[in-house]
Amino acid sequence: MQSSTYTVKANAAFAFQRRTFSNLHNRSATTTVSSFTPLHLHCSASKAMGAKLARAENGIQTVMNLSSVKARSVRAQASSGGGDEEEAVPLRSESNSSGTVLPFVAVACLGAILFGYHLGVVNGALEYLAKDLGIADNTVLQGWIVSALLAGATVGSFTGGTLADKFGRTRTFQLDAIPLAIGAFLCATAQSVQTMIVGRLLAGIGIGISSAIVPLYISEISPTEIRGALGSVNQLFICIGILAALIAGLPLAANPLWWRTMFGVAVIPSVLLAIGMGFSPESPRWLVQQGKVSEAEKAIKTLYGKEKVVELVRDLSTSGQGASEPEAGWFDLFSSRYWKVVA
Structure with a gap:
C-alpha cells in the first residue's frame, strides 16, 4: 500500500x-x-x-x-602601454610652444598699427594743418592731402607681394619701414602743401605694402592650432591704430601745432618695425621655396622648437613640390576666363 x-x-x-x-x-x-x-x-x-x-x-x-x-587586464594594458601617453605629449607641448611665435607676431603687427594710424591721423589734424600751411579755404588741396595716402596705398598693395617673394618677408618689412618713416617725418616737418602730399604718398606706399605682408607673414609663422586666431589679429591692430590716432588728437584744442607731433610719432613704430624684423625669423615656407633648407631649419627651431624641424621641413618640401604651377601675369586677369569675375 x-x-x-x-x-x-x-x-x-x-x-x-x-x-x-x-x-x-x-x-x-x-x-x-x-x-x-x-x-x-x-x-x-x-x-x-x-x-x-x-x-x-x-x-x-x-x-x-x-x-x-x-x-583589470585592460587597465593593466593601458597603464603598461605608455606609447599612447607619449604620443599625446607632443600635442600638449606643441600648444605650449605656440606662445614662442607671439613676440614675432607682435612685431609684424606694428605694420598693422601704422596702417590704422596713418588712416586716422589726418581726421583731427586736417583743420589745424590747413591753417598752418595756409590752405584753410582750399578744399581741393585738403582733399589731395587726404587722398594721397590712399593713392600710395594702392601702389604699395600691388608691389608688396612681389617684394615679399623676391626679398623675403622680414627683409620686405625692413624695406617697408623706409617709406613709412620718411613719409611720417616729411608730414611732421612740412612747410608746404607739396611736401605734405609727398609725405602722405610715401606713407601710403608703406601701409599698402604692410597690408600685403603683415597677414602673409603671420599666417606663415603661426602654428596650425592658433592660425585662425592670429589671422584676425591684423584687423584688430588696424582698429587699434585708428583709435590711437584719434586719442593722439585730443591735445589739438589746447595746442594747434600739436598736429606735427601727431604725424611725427609714427616714426617711432616704423623704426621699431625695422629693428624688430632684424631679430625675427624668416618664413620657413619661403626659405624652403628658395631652397634654403638649412636656414629654414633654424627658423623652425626658433619658432616651434627643435623637435618639429624634421617633420615641418618634410611637409613644406612636399607641399612645395606639389604646388608647382606656371607663372600667371596681370593680363591673365582680363582673359575671357576671368574678366567677368574681375569686373
Whole structure:
C-alpha cells in the first residue's frame, strides 16, 4: 500500500488526499502515508529549484569574475602601454610652444598699427594743418592731402607681394619701414602743401605694402592650432591704430601745432618695425621655396622648437613640390576666363 502510494503522481496524490480528508471515519495509515507524499514531492521540487538557482548564481558570479578580470587586464594594458601617453605629449607641448611665435607676431603687427594710424591721423589734424600751411579755404588741396595716402596705398598693395617673394618677408618689412618713416617725418616737418602730399604718398606706399605682408607673414609663422586666431589679429591692430590716432588728437584744442607731433610719432613704430624684423625669423615656407633648407631649419627651431624641424621641413618640401604651377601675369586677369569675375 505504501509502495503504491509513493509511486502515485503529484496530482493523484493531491486528489487522494482530498478524498481521505472528506471521509472522517476512514482514517488509516494510507491517509497518513498519502498525506506525506505531496510534502515529499514538494521538498524534491524545492531541492531541484534550489539547485537550479545555485547553478544560475554560480554562472552570474563567473561572468562577473570574467568581466572583472577583463577590466583589470585592460587597465593593466593601458597603464603598461605608455606609447599612447607619449604620443599625446607632443600635442600638449606643441600648444605650449605656440606662445614662442607671439613676440614675432607682435612685431609684424606694428605694420598693422601704422596702417590704422596713418588712416586716422589726418581726421583731427586736417583743420589745424590747413591753417598752418595756409590752405584753410582750399578744399581741393585738403582733399589731395587726404587722398594721397590712399593713392600710395594702392601702389604699395600691388608691389608688396612681389617684394615679399623676391626679398623675403622680414627683409620686405625692413624695406617697408623706409617709406613709412620718411613719409611720417616729411608730414611732421612740412612747410608746404607739396611736401605734405609727398609725405602722405610715401606713407601710403608703406601701409599698402604692410597690408600685403603683415597677414602673409603671420599666417606663415603661426602654428596650425592658433592660425585662425592670429589671422584676425591684423584687423584688430588696424582698429587699434585708428583709435590711437584719434586719442593722439585730443591735445589739438589746447595746442594747434600739436598736429606735427601727431604725424611725427609714427616714426617711432616704423623704426621699431625695422629693428624688430632684424631679430625675427624668416618664413620657413619661403626659405624652403628658395631652397634654403638649412636656414629654414633654424627658423623652425626658433619658432616651434627643435623637435618639429624634421617633420615641418618634410611637409613644406612636399607641399612645395606639389604646388608647382606656371607663372600667371596681370593680363591673365582680363582673359575671357576671368574678366567677368574681375569686373
